[in-house]
Amino acid sequence: MRRIITAVVQNQSGVLNRITGMLNKRQFNIESISVGTSETEGISKMTFVVDVSDQQKLEQLTKQLNKQIEVLKVSDITDKAIVARELALIKVGSNAQLRAEIQGIITPFRASIIDVSKESLAIQVTGKPDKIDALISLLKPYGIKELTRTGVTAFLRGQQPEQQVTEIHSFSI
Amino acid sequence: MKVKEKQAAFATDEKVNGADLFIKALVEENVDTVFGYPGGAVLPIYDALFRHEFPFEHILFRHEQGMIHAAEGYARVTGKPGVVIATSGPGATNLITGITDAMMDSLPLVVFTGQVSKSVIGTDAFQEADVMGITTPITKYNYQVQNIADLPATVSKAFHIATTGRPGPVLIDIPKNISQEMTAGDFDNKFTVPGYQPTMNPNPLQIRKLATALRNAKRPVLLAGAGVTIADGAHELKEFAEKYNIPVVNTLLGLGSFPGSNPLSLGMGGMHGTYAANMAMYEADLLINIGARFDDRLTGNTEHFAPNAKVAHIDIDPAEIGKIISTDIPVVADAKKALNALLSDENEQSNHNAWLEKLGANKKDYPLWYKHSEDKISPQWLIKQIHHASNGEAIVATDVGQHQMWAAQFYQFDKPHNWITSGGLGTMGFGLPAAVGAQIGRPDDTVVAILGDGGVQMTIQELAVLADKNLPVKVFIVNNEALGMVRQWQEKFHGERYSESLLTKNPDFVKLAEGFGVRGLKVEREEDVPELLEDIFSYDGPVVVDCRIDWKEKVFPMIAPGKGIHEMIGVEVEK
Numbered sequence: 001m002r003r004i005i006t007a008v009v010q011n012q013s014g015v016l017n018r019i020t021g022m023l024n025k026r027q028f029n030i031e032s033i034s035v036g037t038s039e040t041e042g043i044s045k046m047t048f049v050v051d052v053s054d055q056q057k058l059e060q061l062t063k064q065l066n067k068q069i070e071v072l073k074v075s076d077i078t079d080k081a082i083v084a085r086e087l088a089l090i091k092v093g094s095n096a097q098l099r100a101e102i103q104g105i106i107t108p109f110r111a112s113i114i115d116v117s118k119e120s121l122a123i124q125v126t127g128k129p130d131k132i133d134a135l136i137s138l139l140k141p142y143g144i145k146e147l148t149r150t151g152v153t154a155f156l157r158g159q160q161p162e163q164q165v166t167e168i169h170s171f172s173i
Numbered sequence: 174m175k176v177k178e179k180q181a182a183f184a185t186d187e188k189v190n191g192a193d194l195f196i197k198a199l200v201e202e203n204v205d206t207v208f209g210y211p212g213g214a215v216l217p218i219y220d221a222l223f224r225h226e227f228p229f230e231h232i233l234f235r236h237e238q239g240m241i242h243a244a245e246g247y248a249r250v251t252g253k254p255g256v257v258i259a260t261s262g263p264g265a266t267n268l269i270t271g272i273t274d275a276m277m278d279s280l281p282l283v284v285f286t287g288q289v290s291k292s293v294i295g296t297d298a299f300q301e302a303d304v305m306g307i308t309t310p311i312t313k314y315n316y317q318v319q320n321i322a323d324l325p326a327t328v329s330k331a332f333h334i335a336t337t338g339r340p341g342p343v344l345i346d347i348p349k350n351i352s353q354e355m356t357a358g359d360f361d362n363k364f365t366v367p368g369y370q371p372t373m374n375p376n377p378l379q380i381r382k383l384a385t386a387l388r389n390a391k392r393p394v395l396l397a398g399a400g401v402t403i404a405d406g407a408h409e410l411k412e413f414a415e416k417y418n419i420p421v422v423n424t425l426l427g428l429g430s431f432p433g434s435n436p437l438s439l440g441m442g443g444m445h446g447t448y449a450a451n452m453a454m455y456e457a458d459l460l461i462n463i464g465a466r467f468d469d470r471l472t473g474n475t476e477h478f479a480p481n482a483k484v485a486h487i488d489i490d491p492a493e494i495g496k497i498i499s500t501d502i503p504v505v506a507d508a509k510k511a512l513n514a515l516l517s518d519e520n521e522q523s524n525h526n527a528w529l530e531k532l533g534a535n536k537k538d539y540p541l542w543y544k545h546s547e548d549k550i551s552p553q554w555l556i557k558q559i560h561h562a563s564n565g566e567a568i569v570a571t572d573v574g575q576h577q578m579w580a581a582q583f584y585q586f587d588k589p590h591n592w593i594t595s596g597g598l599g600t601m602g603f604g605l606p607a608a609v610g611a612q613i614g615r616p617d618d619t620v621v622a623i624l625g626d627g628g629v630q631m632t633i634q635e636l637a638v639l640a641d642k643n644l645p646v647k648v649f650i651v652n653n654e655a656l657g658m659v660r661q662w663q664e665k666f667h668g669e670r671y672s673e674s675l676l677t678k679n680p681d682f683v684k685l686a687e688g689f690g691v692r693g694l695k696v697e698r699e700e701d702v703p704e705l706l707e708d709i710f711s712y713d714g715p716v717v718v719d720c721r722i723d724w725k726e727k728v729f730p731m732i733a734p735g736k737g738i739h740e741m742i743g744v745e746v747e748k
């Protein structure tokens with residue numbers, strides 16, 4: 001199952017290395033990680049998209065994250081009302097004739113062309129990962145020359161239906 | 174050596190450097206022993222050690238691996254953190270095995286490594302190694318000091334993290350420019366660690382659940398691991414087991430947390446555990462694990478581990494609960510606090526006499542066994558003799574291999590904090606230096622090292638420290654002229670193909686000991702053993718004894734790899 005996990009961490013040198021190293025050692029299957037500063041100085045926010053086989057693996061993942069000294073809070077927000085976004089930059093093969101056709105494809109995705117050259121176009125798109133996947137597969141026939149994705153970043157919507165967030169208590173050892 | 178007049182420590186109006194601050198920070202932590210080895214990147218620190226009067230002793234080892242295992246031995250028997258100082262590059266990389274060993278076995282270490290100066294970090298400078306990168310996966314926490322002002326608080330924080338919660342190694346990397354930098358001497362060691370709050374007290378609801386499960390159990394078993402000893406909970410464990418008449422299985426590292434001589438003790442469980450212990454876990458309907466992490470050497474094939482039991486697991490580290498064995502009653506807490514909570518919860522006795530009788534019969538009918546070998550010494554018998562000669566009160570350190578298992582099986586431990594062995598990493602070369610460290614930490618106790626002829630050669634240079642400091646450790650080399658444990662597996666599982674496991678050209682251990690200035694003896698026949706033991710246990714100094722055993726000796730009983738705990742081989746005397 002695919003889960004979206006966020007971690008609030010103290011922004012110290014080496015923290016990213018410690019966390020990715022742990023995930024790698026314990027053989028967690030990470031689809032993406034995004035990291036950036038948060039609203040509080042010295043605190044960063046990490047968003048992981050993971051593919052775990054079962055509940056027990058998921059529990060291990062959140063516990064092992066929580067165990068890291070620099071980690072302040074871990075939340076599994078998959079089943080909450082969330083806003084999740086990813087940014088992708090896609091360079092496709094194109095010439096003057098194809099440009100309009102490609103524009104037609106990307107418009108419904110609210111993607112934009114951010115660079116044009118004789119043989120290629122660079123497209124920027126933001127959205128949920130499945131939307132980006134869909135756009136990529138539509139663009140494939142034109143030849144994707146370069147692709148970079150930021151990985152998902154996410155947080156909870158301001159308003160949550162009924163039940164509370166499963167905030168995994170910042171256990172540490 | 175000309176000893177200069179030592180400076181009075183830290184006159185406030187005087188300028189000091191980072192190394193001075195560092196020494197003061199160690200003093201603030203009440204350090205009594207430092208295990209160290211000098212080198213370029215820590216020269217300022219060694220200079221400060223020379224200049225100052227300070228209330229701890231620095232012990233110079235002969236290899237950084239030896240010194241860090243010594244720090245582990247010290248930590249294991251004192252409960253205090255082992256403090257280590259090494260230089261950058263090779264000094265630091267020589268520590269890696271010990272740091273990993275301490276991480277696996279939850280031993281508190283505070284390791285300080287010198288680092289090249291900030292201005293050249295990242296340039297492949299002389300003796301630069303990426304110690305932060307290398308040690309990140311093998312430390313509970315590591316940190317490189319960036320500003321001299323942070324140094325005192327960083328040291329303090331390192332001690333806090335290493336010794337609280339689930340103990341472990343913490344490494345602080347100190348660039349040379351920091352230890353050299355001059356400062357007005359402001360000393361502020363206050364720190365906060367917001368992301369680290371170990372859960373000490375158990376959730377009362379979980380304790381209730383456990384009590385109810387216990388009341389209803391017909392076949393309860395306690396599994397006591399190293400966590401009980403770490404929590405200083407041996408006394409409470411005994412009270413709890415006796416109050417409810419629950420039989421106790423120990424893990425290898427849990428030995429001593431429950432008295433081996435107690436009628437409720439089933440001895441060690443697992444790969445080389447007793448039949449009674451393993452069958453108890455196999456047949457139990459309630460397994461209460463206190464401070465053990467269900468290592469695979471204990472569980473065997475997990476499919477067959479405690480298949481019919483409700484499992485309760487008390488551990489200070491939430492990540493250990495449910496990691497290997499799914500748990501019905503998780504209790505995140507310090508073992509002693511959880512035991513106290515269980516003891517204060519008045520509970521009815523369950524009636525499980527039939528169960529106790531069955532386990533008693535197993536214990537009686539399938540004891541650990543051995544045979545006397547014809548012309549050499551039987552190693553199991555030797556361990557029993559050492560137990561006898563040391564009144565069962567010695568601190569025992571082992572290396573890794575067959576001798577380690579014989580020591581675990583036949584030196585019955587009645588007290589906690591007296592057993593030092595490398596469990597999780599199984600580090601050969603651990604035993605001798607660990608014994609040295611233990612003797613330093615507990616100078617008034619008898620310390621015995623039981624080692625293999627293979628492993629002792631990995632860190633034998635530390636005999637120099639025994640001689641240098643006249644530490645009266647009694648070193649027994651259980652000499653089978655083989656890498657015995659490897660040879661045993663080759664005999665049993667690889668068609669007796671003894672690939673690279675026979676040590677036919679061993680050194681003369683007696684001469685070797687004498688070369689180091691340590692008394693050396695050799696014994697080959699059982700009839701000479703009692704007198705020899707009497708002699709060496711009344712001798713006030715270090716001794717090395719080369720004990721010759723039959724190379725064919727094996728450790729039994731045993732769970733073969735991949736098998737369940739109910740499928741032991743070698744349970745009954747080999748014909």
Ligand SMILES: Cc1cc2nc3c(=O)[nH]c(=O)nc-3n(C[C@H](O)[C@H](O)[C@H](O)COP(=O)(O)OP(=O)(O)OC[C@H]3O[C@@H](n4cnc5c(N)ncnc54)[C@H](O)[C@@H]3O)c2cc1C
Nearest residue numbers: 398399400404425443444445464465466489508596597599
């Ligand atoms: C050759 C060889 C053979 C071996 N054979 C066996 C065997 O037959 N049987 C066997 O059992 N082992 C055997 N081992 C050892 C095995 O590999 C493990 O090291 C051992 O089983 C671990 O024991 P443990 O879980 O008690 O200790 P540890 O691994 O030290 O775990 C301690 C646990 O206690 C917890 N803890 C720490 N502090 C506290 C506290 N204050 N309160 C509560 N919990 C706390 C920790 O979080 C951890 O989960 C063998 C090793 C070797 C090298």
Ligand SMILES: Cc1ncc(C[n+]2csc(CCOP(=O)(O)OP(=O)(O)O)c2C)c(N)n1
Nearest residue numbers: 574575576601625626627628655656657658
């Ligand atoms: C550093 C290290 N290298 C290799 C091993 C693998 N190993 C485990 S036991 C053993 C044999 C130990 O032989 P010895 O020290 O003579 O002890 P014995 O088993 O004979 O009692 C070996 C090689 C290990 N545990 N540690």
